[in-house]
Amino acid sequence: MSLEISLRQLSKRFGRGKESVMAVDRVSLDVAPGELVAFLGPSGSGKTTILRLIAGFERPTEGRIVIGGQEVTDLEPNARGIGFIFQNYALFPHMSVFDNIAYGLRAKRAPEGEIPRKVADVLEMVGLEGVEKRFPNQLSGGEQQRVALARVFVLDPRLLLMDEPLANLDANLRTRMLAEIRRLQRRSGASCIYVTHDQKEAMTLADRVAVLNRGRLEQVGTPLMLYEAPENLFVADFIGQANILVGLAERVSGDFADVSLGGRVLRIRRGRIDRLKAGTRVGLAVRPCAVHLQGPGKETFLAGRVLGRVFAGDRMEYEIEAEGAEAPLRAYGALPGKGNVFSEGSAVGIDFDPAEVMVFPL
Amino acid sequence: MEAGAGFGQTVRDGRARLDPLTLALLFVLWAGLSVFVLYPLARLLAVVFAADGGVSIENLAKVFRNTYTRKALVNSLVLAAAVAVSGTFWGYLFAYSATRIPLPRAFRLFLRGVVILPFVSPPFTSSIALTLALGPGGMLLRLFHVPDLNLYGFPGTWIAETLTYFPIAFLALSAILEAIDPNLEEAAASLGGSRWRAFRTVTLPLSVPGIASSFLLLFGASLTDFATPLVMAGHAFPVLTTQAYLQITGMYDLRGGAAISFVLLLPALAVYLLQQAWVERRSHVTRTGRGGPRSAPRGAGRLAGILVLSAVSAMTLFILFLYSIIFLGSFVKVWGVDHSLTLKNYAYVFTVGLKAVRDTVLVALAATVFGTVVAVATGFLSARREVPFRRTLGFISLLNYILPGTVVGIAYVVAFNSGPLVLTGTMTILVALCVFRYDAVGIRSTAASLRQIDPSLEEASLSLGASRKRTFFRITLPLVAPAVAGGARYLFVVSMTAISATVFLVSVRWSLLTVRILECVTELLFAEAAAFSVVLILIVFAASGAILLLVRLFAPHVLSDARRS
Numbered sequence: 006m007s008l009e010i011s012l013r014q015l016s017k018r019f020g021r022g023k024e025s026v027m028a029v030d031r032v033s034l035d036v037a038p039g040e041l042v043a044f045l046g047p048s049g050s051g052k053t054t055i056l057r058l059i060a061g062f063e064r065p066t067e068g069r070i071v072i073g074g075q076e077v078t079d080l081e082p083n084a085r086g087i088g089f090i091f092q093n094y095a096l097f098p099h100m101s102v103f104d105n106i107a108y109g110l111r112a113k114r115a116p117e118g119e120i121p122r123k124v125a126d127v128l129e130m131v132g133l134e135g136v137e138k139r140f141p142n143q144l145s146g147g148e149q150q151r152v153a154l155a156r157v158f159v160l161d162p163r164l165l166l167m168d169e170p171l172a173n174l175d176a177n178l179r180t181r182m183l184a185e186i187r188r189l190q191r192r193s194g195a196s197c198i199y200v201t202h203d204q205k206e207a208m209t210l211a212d213r214v215a216v217l218n219r220g221r222l223e224q225v226g227t228p229l230m231l232y233e234a235p236e237n238l239f240v241a242d243f244i245g246q247a248n249i250l251v252g253l254a255e256r257v258s259g260d261f262a263d264v265s266l267g268g269r270v271l272r273i274r275r276g277r278i279d280r281l282k283a284g285t286r287v288g289l290a291v292r293p294c295a296v297h298l299q300g301p302g303k304e305t306f307l308a309g310r311v312l313g314r315v316f317a318g319d320r321m322e323y324e325i326e327a328e329g330a331e332a333p334l335r336a337y338g339a340l341p342g343k344g345n346v347f348s349e350g351s352a353v354g355i356d357f358d359p360a361e362v363m364v365f366p367l
Numbered sequence: 368m369e370a371g372a373g374f375g376q377t378v379r380d381g382r383a384r385l386d387p388l389t390l391a392l393l394f395v396l397w398a399g400l401s402v403f404v405l406y407p408l409a410r411l412l413a414v415v416f417a418a419d420g421g422v423s424i425e426n427l428a429k430v431f432r433n434t435y436t437r438k439a440l441v442n443s444l445v446l447a448a449a450v451a452v453s454g455t456f457w458g459y460l461f462a463y464s465a466t467r468i469p470l471p472r473a474f475r476l477f478l479r480g481v482v483i484l485p486f487v488s489p490p491f492t493s494s495i496a497l498t499l500a501l502g503p504g505g506m507l508l509r510l511f512h513v514p515d516l517n518l519y520g521f522p523g524t525w526i527a528e529t530l531t532y533f534p535i536a537f538l539a540l541s542a543i544l545e546a547i548d549p550n551l552e553e554a555a556a557s558l559g560g561s562r563w564r565a566f567r568t569v570t571l572p573l574s575v576p577g578i579a580s581s582f583l584l585l586f587g588a589s590l591t592d593f594a595t596p597l598v599m600a601g602h603a604f605p606v607l608t609t610q611a612y613l614q615i616t617g618m619y620d621l622r623g624g625a626a627i628s629f630v631l632l633l634p635a636l637a638v639y640l641l642q643q644a645w646v647e648r649r650s651h652v653t654r655t656g657r658g659g660p661r662s663a664p665r666g667a668g669r670l671a672g673i674l675v676l677s678a679v680s681a682m683t684l685f686i687l688f689l690y691s692i693i694f695l696g697s698f699v700k701v702w703g704v705d706h707s708l709t710l711k712n713y714a715y716v717f718t719v720g721l722k723a724v725r726d727t728v729l730v731a732l733a734a735t736v737f738g739t740v741v742a743v744a745t746g747f748l749s750a751r752r753e754v755p756f757r758r759t760l761g762f763i764s765l766l767n768y769i770l771p772g773t774v775v776g777i778a779y780v781v782a783f784n785s786g787p788l789v790l791t792g793t794m795t796i797l798v799a800l801c802v803f804r805y806d807a808v809g810i811r812s813t814a815a816s817l818r819q820i821d822p823s824l825e826e827a828s829l830s831l832g833a834s835r836k837r838t839f840f841r842i843t844l845p846l847v848a849p850a851v852a853g854g855a856r857y858l859f860v861v862s863m864t865a866i867s868a869t870v871f872l873v874s875v876r877w878s879l880l881t882v883r884i885l886e887c888v889t890e891l892l893f894a895e896a897a898a899f900s901v902v903l904i905l906i907v908f909a910a911s912g913a914i915l916l917l918v919r920l921f922a923p924h925v926l927s928d929a930r931r932s
Contacts, residue, residue: 062826082829095827099845108841109831160831 008073008163010036010059010196015068017054017220028054030220031068041190041197042225043207045243046217052200055217056166059198060089072164083112088162088195092169094153096141102128102152103137109160127159131189147178154186158193165190165197171206183210204244216240236277238365241290248296248334250289251367257281262364264289267329269306276363288365295361296336298323298353300345305354309334311347321346327355389752392744399741400763402788403803407778408766414625414781426626436627439605443590444634446524446606450589451582453529457682458536458581459574464679465537466544467570468672481683482534484690487907489864489900490594491884493530496689497523498598499696499893505703506692523599524606530686531595532588536581543577544570563671576645583642591635591771593867594881598888607631608773608867615777615871625781628774635771696897712898720883720899727880728906730794731862734801738858742806743844743851746813767800768807772867775804780871792874800872801862809854816850817843845921852918859910863903 017029029051036042044052057063059070061082070078077085097105106124115123128134131151141149150170157165170186171179187210190197201207207214208228216223216231216239224236228244235241242249252266261274262281266289273289281287299305309327321338334355339345347353418425430436464470465478485493500507501518547570555565593608600606607627615624697713699706716724748754749761767775779800783790790796820843828838844851866881873882880903887896 060826060830062829081835082826083832083834085830086832087830089827089830091823091827093821093823095821095823097824097827097842108828108833112828112831112833112837156827156831166830 008196009038010073010164010198011071012055012059013069013071015055015058015070016066017051017058017063018066027220029058029065032217032220032222034215034222034225036196036198038196039194040212041187041199041210043211043214044198044200044217045204045207045214046202047243048202049219050217051220052202052217053168054220056089056168056198056200059085059164060087060166061085085164086162087164087166088157088160090153090157090165090167090170092172094141094149094173096149096152096156098141100140101137102139102141102144105141105152106156106159109156113160123159124155127155130158130192131155132185146174147182150174150182151185154189158189161193162195165193165195167197167199169201170199171201171203179206186210208244214244216243218243234275235290235363235365238288238290238367241276241363241365245292246335247290247292247363248330249332250291250330252287252289252329252364254281254283254285254287254364257283262287264364267307271306271357271359271362273359273362273364275360276365278364280366281364282366286367288367290363290365291334291357292361293322293335293337295358296325296334297356297358298325298336298338298345298347299356300347301352301354303354305356307355309353309355311349311351311353313349314338314347316340323347325353325355389748389754392748393754396741396745396748396760396764399803400760403799404763404766406788407775407782408770410782410786411625411629411774411778414622415629426622427629429623430626430630435605436607436610436630439607439610439627440630442521442600442604443606443608443631446521446528446596447586447589449521449525450528450532451585453525454533454585454589455536455540455578455581457529457533458540458585459578460675460679461533461537461682462540462544464675466541467549468676478679478683481686482537484686485531485534487860487864487904487911489881489884489903490531490592490866491598491881491888491896492693492900492904493527493689494523494595494598495696495884495888495893495896495900496692497527497530499692499702499897500689503703509703519599519601520604521600524596524604527595527599528589528592530689531592532585535584535588539581539584540574540577543574543580547573566671580642580645583638583645587635587638587642590638591631591773591867593773593870594885597885608771611773611777612870615780621777621781625777628771628777631771632774635774636769639769693897693900696894697901699894702893702897712894713902715895716898716902720880720895723878723880723883723899724902724906726794726877727863727903730797730801730877730879731859731910733794733798734805734862735855735859737798738802738806738809739851739855741802742809742813742854742858743847745806745810746817746847746850747843749810750814750817764803764810765807767804772804772865775800776868776871779868791872792876794877796872797869797877797879800868801858801865804868805858805861805865806854808857809851812850812854813847816847820846848918848921852914856911856914859914860907863907863910 012032012034015029015032016027019026019028032051032055034042044055046052054063058065059072061077061080061084065078068078069076072085072087097108100108103121103124106127107120110120110123111117124137125134128136131154133148133151133155136144136148136152141152144152150173153170167186171182174182183206186199199207199210211228213225214228214231215225218239224231224240226234231240231244235244238249241247250266252264252271254262255265255270256263257278260278261272262278263270263272264287265271271289276290307327307329309325309330312324312326312333314321314323319340321340323336323338325334325336327334336355338347415426416422416424461478461482465475470478497518499505501523507513551569551573552565555569556562560568591608593612596604596606596609597612600609607630611624611627611631614620614627696702698708698710700709700711745764749757754760779796780791782788783796790799824842824846825838828842829835833841864881866879866885869879870882870885873879880899884896884899884903887893887899
């Protein structure tokens with residue numbers, strides 16, 4: 006059972022007057038039935054606030070929320086048919102695991118006779134059997150997480166809202182629970198919104214990712230789309246990594262732009278060329294894997310110097326001070342014995358793979 | 368309480384939206400505080416400062432012209448200082464023993480138990496016991512063949528008040544001493560200091576805020592104490608509280624009594640404010656929040672440890688001795704004269720005194736039930752809502768608690784004997800007094816406990832389909848139950864043992880146990896007084912146990928460590 010969710014021009018302002026903060030700024034988004042959409046953004050980007058608006062814990066300043074064709078903007082949280090997973094799990098400390106899971110069933114006046122079987126079934130589903138009589142503080146973090154999931158899934162929610170559910174788990178457990186959550190969500194068929202600041206989590210889990218920044222929706226799309234075709238510099242930088250450089254658009258044509266940088270010109274065919282104007286400053290995004298380092302003496306696009314390097318397992322990662330770049334550039338290189346290796350302080354030549362450079366208006 | 372309005376809407380929501388339920392609660396609360404706190408105080412001020420149709424300080428001037436009341440003022444202050452010093456001294460010894468000297472766990476618990484006794488006893492207990500032991504014909508005097516010790520006056524009052532109030536110092540000081548990391552003392556010792564030096568240069572200076580706080584608390588408690596001086600001080604040693612009382616009940620001079628109580632109000636208020644300031648500053652004690660391993664306390668040196676422990680043990684024995692005297696005294700015919708055992712004192716309590724027992728329990732129960740509802744509602748408002756004038760509301764709800772009982776009692780007499788609202792002689796006035804004077808503790812602990820509960824628990828309940836009402840009764844209330852029960856227990860105990868304010872408000876229709884004890888003492892019926900005291904203590908213990916049991920039944924497994932992750 007799943008439903009479509011529709012956010013329409015949703016805004017939330019905290020406080021009044023000069024000190025007010027626009028936490029959510031005219032966000033519109035549709036989530037398809039059964040779809041899992043991740044809300045990704047830095048802290049303070051408004052992702053949790055949107056989730057709380059959908060849940061009904063906060064009231065929007067403006068805009069509407071429609072779940073399954075029904076307007077719920079003014080409904081109480083308990084009338085929305087949602088399942089909310091909290092970052093701290095919010096298990097009721099004064100109730101046993103059984104009572105925690107039965108809580109929602111009882112609130113919905115489920116026949117008392119059916120409850121034990123339902124609780125047992127859902128505990129089996131989350132892989133946590135025989136803990137009914139324990140209390141939350143007698144469970145490990147991972148077990149508490151599973152109880153929190155069970156408490157929600159036992160109600161067959163039509164819509165799942167998850168607020169950084171894995172933030173309190175250690176790295177190993179996180180990977181396991183990630184797969185588990187995906188499995189449970191698929192199995193229940195519920196639509197799901199998953200808030201996280203961890204892009205790897207968002208990329209592996211989500212059908213689509215919504216990137217948020219300062220309360221605004223920057224871009225929505227499949228993980229691949231966000232990586233390959235970011236709409237703007239923020240998304241290019243936030244999804245994957247990118248070196249951001251500032252250049253001048255010399256010439257803008259239908260499908261390419263000539264951008265000058267440090268006295269040299271680069272012809273770029275990716276990014277939002279349609280929005281560029283000749284003669285204006287533009288931002289370039291270059292992924293570290295598109296930065297090629299050369300030994301000194303060769304003719305290269307830019308010249309630079311190695312600030313530092315680290316061994317990253319399957320490659321070397323460099324920080325390069327480059328002419329024309331405000332911040333150090335990140336670049337990848339071959340491992341020792343398999344290609345050129347540069348030592349700290351040495352001069353290097355820098356080339357960009359032109360097919361991989363993206364350009365955006367600033 | 369209807370479900371509709373927003374229980375559980377948290378203050379995370381930036382805008383203050385006052386739903387109908389909040390508005391109704393606010394209205395009831397302000398109405399209550401206006402009638403039972405602000406109005407009596409205003410009437411009191413009017414009586415004190417009104418003369419010949421104008422505003423005048425003539426009434427106050429009269430107080431200071433009277434040498435007897437001038438003497439009472441000086442006596443009150445001297446006595447308060449003496450009690451503050453001796454009480455803090457004993458409190459420190461007990462606190463040091465309980466926190467710094469390695470003792471068997473059972474003995475430690477026993478010490479704490481003995482120290483708590485005076486808290487749950489009627490206000491005259493130590494006075495009566497002292498009289499039975501050291502008064503005319505007293506047990507100890509006969510034992511040691513001392514003809515007579517003139518106990519009445521300053522010495523008796525001082526000793527009795529020290530016994531009654533040093534537990535306050537113990538609580539304040541043991542909290543502070545517990546917070547001082549023994550590692551610091553070890554550090555001092557590792558730097559070559561002796562144990563005495565470590566105590567003098569580390570432990571003692573770090574406990575100064577606690578000492579100051581305890582000194583002020585005891586000063587305030589003694590200054591406003593009414594029961595002890597009434598029994599022990601006598602005419603030779605007048606103090607303000609008893610003078611105000613005698614002025615009103617003996618000379619029917621309400622105006623004069625009000626003026627005397629007003630003189631009491633100023634130092635009491637000053638002491639309270641000073642104490643609050645000290646508490647605010649206390650934070651520089653070594654609460655680092657770092658959960659590193661703390662070493663066990665090293666304890667004092669051998670000799671010092673023996674000295675402290677013997678003093679503490681002697682005091683403990685003395686307290687136990689006094690309580691057993693009360694207990695024994697309640698079973699003898701005439702104390703000091705005829706020590707044959709009898710149950711006639713209890714027969715007296717349950718015949719002549721039955722009405723007082725019943726009235727007291729009724730008043731205390733009503734105050735507890737009503738006060739608990741008020742505490743939950745008010746705590747909820749202050750912790751979960753952004754209501755206008757919250758600080759003002761908080762201060763006014765504390766006002767009757769801060770003011771000396773004598774002042775509040777006289778203010779109630781002034782306000783409710785005449786005028787638009789006559790409540791003299793009713794149960795209402797007694798219940799209202801207890802609720803609006805002693806509920807402060809419950810309100811504060813409920814609000815503090817609510818603030819510790821993560822709002823996500825309430826949100827989780829809502830998102831699981833529970834209504835706001837169900838959320839409140841199944842989640843919020845059980846989680847604050849221990850704090851609410853603590854407040855209720857306090858309210859019941861003090862309603863049972865209160866005297867300084869209620870003594871002005873009892874009537875033929877409603878009489879109270881403490882007042883009956885006072886009457887027995889003034890009529891020298893010590894055995895009956897002892898029996899009343901024993902019954903009162905038993906009721907208090909039974910009620911405390913019942914409230915704890917209720918919490919166990921209503922909210923099992925409320926585990927404080929799981930509240931916030």
